Amino acid sequence: MKEMKHLDKYSPEIKYLCQKDKHLAKVIQMIGPLDYYLAEDGYAFLVSQIIGQMLSNKVADVLTNRLTDTCHGKITLAEIDQLTDVEIHELGLSRSKVSYIRNLNQAVKSGTIDFDKYREMSDNDVINSLTTVKGIGNWSAKMYLLFSLDRPNVLPFEDLAFLQSYGWVYKTDDYTAKTVQKKCLKWSPYTSIAARYMYEALNTGLTKEPFHLFK
Secondary structure (H helix, E strand, C coil), rough: CCCCCEEEECCHHHHHHHHCCCHHHHHHHHHHCCECCCCCCCCHHHHHHHHHCCCCCCHHHHHHHHHHHCCCCCHHHHHHHCCCHHHHHCCCCHEEEEEEEHHHHHHHCCCCCCCHHHCCHHHHHHHHCCCCCCCCCCCCCCCHHHHHCCCCCCCCCCCCCHHHHHHHHCCCCCCHHHHHHHHHHHHHHCHHHEEEEEEEECCCCCCHHHCCCCC
């Protein structure tokens, strides 16, 4: 059974973030406690990230669910290997994404990607390893660090969903990597938790209304 992670106002990480950033503290107050589960299957997670590249979450979920059903309820390397490129493409995946999934499979088979070893490796080393595979870029690698390995200090400045909430909170449209990194430096060493609250603000619809720090 998956272990649920729980964060609330009594969590040391939340106390730290609230002391460091009053804007983030307001977001945390608006959202309240946060519960989440990790993606335990690294392979299936990366396949879902490949599918989701440049797509809305809604469309990505539909396509991932189709592939899951085709794989008899669980996306595995063995199940994918039983499918032809045409069968995967006909589910709605582009030919390039079919190719990227094949690249991932080959990297796992050859040992280029080793999910067990990643648990002991640094964030940068994991990113460098994953991005050797064509079709897996920094965005996908960071999503893996955040949502599968639960690394605490990941800033997903490449992610449009994160940037949407970031712009909402700080009332800015300057999304250059340098600016975002500088602004979010105060979140370290709990940047990932701050990012999770940014995602939650978007997912719960808070970003549809203007952000007010003192209202």
